[in-house]
Amino acid sequence: MSSTPRTYDLIIFGATGYTGKLTSKQILLNSPTTLKWAIAGRSSQKLELLATDxxxxxxxxxxxxTFVSDLSEPALDxxxxxxxxxxxxxxxxLKYGTPVVAACARNGTHYVDSTGETPWVKRIIEKYHEEAKKNGAILIPQCGVESAPAELSAYALVKFVRDKLNCGVREMVYTIDDLKGGVSGGTAETALSMFEHCSLSEILTSANHYSLSPVPGRPLPYTLPFRRHPTFGYLTMWIQAIPDTTLVYRGWGLHDEGQxxxxxxxxxxxxxxxxxxxxILWVIIFSALSALPFFAPIRWLTRKFVTQPGDGPTTEQVLKHRVEWRGIAEADDGRAVHQRAYVSFRAEKDCYELTGILLAxxxxxxxxxxDTLAKKIGGGVLTPSTIATERYFKELEKAGVFVETKMLDWLRE
Ligand SMILES: NC(=O)c1ccc[n+]([C@@H]2O[C@H](COP(=O)([O-])OP(=O)(O)OC[C@H]3O[C@@H](n4cnc5c(N)ncnc54)[C@H](OP(=O)(O)O)[C@@H]3O)[C@@H](O)[C@H]2O)c1
Incomplete structure (x- = not known):
């Protein structure tokens, strides 16, 4: 990062939106009181109201x-x-994010976001990773529920196995175990607009396991989209699997080139x-529903019924929301029956509140x-696990987000 002093430690851009407000709340609750920060957006009136509050x-x-900015190059600079x-x-x-990342890479400004749009993340890696690294800017996209919990869980589980058994990991099976929550208008609009900003071939290319990885990996065997797992039971396709998996493999590649x-x-x-x-029914329904937004009239109709941008689950609704992911990995320990380790990532919170915590x-x-890997690498497009020190996991815990690991008893679990 540039050594010229800057007015603020942190700015939240989009602070007037649903996720932006929840992120500001976490900064107010969990950051040093001396933090120099500002909320930014395009409407000075909305910003002033929030700042006064x-x-x-x-x-x-x-x-x-408050800081008023639009998306023009001079304003973003x-x-x-x-x-x-x-x-x-x-x-x-995909619609608004690229000039913001370009300005951060150009000006050596660290950057964090909540995208789940893998094709866009692939684009920004290709365009801005090297420039950001040269200018010392750490850029960490996908810090929301898509896909920080998966990437942090994979890292926590691998670290646990490394520390305990001094070996790597073979297959890690990860499941969304409990999800009670709703969808914000911004998320609905993002899911629909993906099909307006990306070709089908770009979506398919970016869905490859290694599409975001900095190093190539071995070809992975094909597996069916459903299975029975000895501990988790019956498992099926999940909507977050593509953004989560591609980010997990970027993390895999960033930590010592996969070693x-x-x-x-x-x-x-x-x-x-x-x-x-x-x-099997879920695979059929999910595949059919995923194909529908390719058709413009269906997108038009859907926009009439979904939550509108700016809105999201209400204060009363979120009180009942919680989320938990669980994962099990086999240690690459050379045994005939591999030892197994377990991770749980849990928050008695709504997914958007969790996103605010993770971003902040x-x-x-x-x-x-x-003392982070991100600082050692020096910059570029990185992943949440590259800033995940013990201190970071402790801060998560203080904010009500629990990442727990243990070995499994292979006879009983
Ligand atoms: N994948 C995940 O885990 C996850 C979780 C949470 C959110 N998200 C993503 O985060 C994004 C925001 O979601 P949200 O629900 O918070 O959306 P939202 O409530 O609609 O907020 C969008 C924000 O962007 C601002 N904005 C829109 N167009 C702008 C422009 N042209 N120039 C400057 N500012 C502009 C809005 O400003 P105004 O108030 O002036 O309109 C608002 O502050 C979405 O892409 C969503 O998918 C992802």
Missing amino acids: YNTTYPDRQPVE NLTKSTCCLISTVGPY YYGKNFEFREYKKTRNFVTA LTALSILFDE
């Missing part, structure tokens, strides 16, 4: 300031040269289901933790 509610903190780190919740990222996770590492993500019939804590870790 935050400064009245938290009078002991350094007051939050001004925005990104004013801060050490930018969190952007301005989405859809740390191991050359036999495989990551497979599913959703839990009741039996084989529901597993990732940015704070970039700003204040010198």
Whole structure:
């Protein structure tokens, strides 16, 4: 990063949106009170209202300031040269995200976002990884529920196996175990607009396991989209599997070019289901539903009925929401029957609140933790696990997000 002093430690761009507000809340709750920060967006009126509310509610903190910016190059240069780190919740990222990342890479500004759009992440890696690295900018996309929990869980499990057994990992099966939540208008719009900003071939190419990996991997065997697992039971296709898997393999490649996770590492993500019939039915329904947004009239009609941008699950709804992912990996220990390790990633929270926590804590870790892989690499398009130190996991815990690992008893579990 440039050594010229900057006005702010952190700016949240898109602070007037549903996720932006939840991220600001986490900064107010979990960052040093002396943090110099600002909320940014295109509407000064909306920003002023929020800043007044935050400064009245938290009078002991350094007051939050406002910063008006649109997406033009001069405005984004001004925005990104004013801060050490930018969190952007301005989405859809395929539509709005590229000039923001370009400005951060150009001006050596650290960057964090909540995209789940793998084709876009592939584009920004190809265009801006080298420039960002040269200018010392750490860019970490996909810090929301897509796909930080999966990438952090894979890293936590591999680290646990390395520390305990001094070997890598073979297959890791990861499941969404419990999900009670809703969808924001921004997410609905992002899912629909993907088909307006990407060709089918770009979507398919970016869905390859290694599409984001910095190093090539061995060809992976084909597996059916449903299965029965000895511990998890019946498993089927899951919507987050593509963005999660591609990010996990970028993490695999960034940690010692795949050597740390191991050359036999495989990551497979599913959703839990009741039996084989529901597993197969879900694959059929899910595949049919995924094809529908390719048709413009269906997108037009869907937009009439889904939550509108700016909105999301209500305060009453989120009180009942929780989420838990669980994973099991076989150690690459050379035994005939491999030892198995387990990870759980759990939050008694709504997914958007969890996204706010992950965005805020990732940015704070970039700003204040010198002992991260990201700092050693020096910059470029990286993953959440490259800032995940013990201190980071402790901060997650303080915020109500629990990542737990243990060995499994192979006789009983
Ligand atoms: N994958 C995940 O895990 C995950 C989780 C949460 C969110 N997300 C993603 O995060 C993004 C935001 O979601 P959300 O629900 O917070 O959306 P939202 O409520 O619609 O907020 C969007 C924000 O972007 C701003 N914005 C829109 N167009 C702009 C432009 N041309 N110039 C400047 N600012 C602009 C909006 O400003 P105004 O207020 O002025 O309109 C608002 O602040 C979406 O892409 C969503 O998919 C992903």
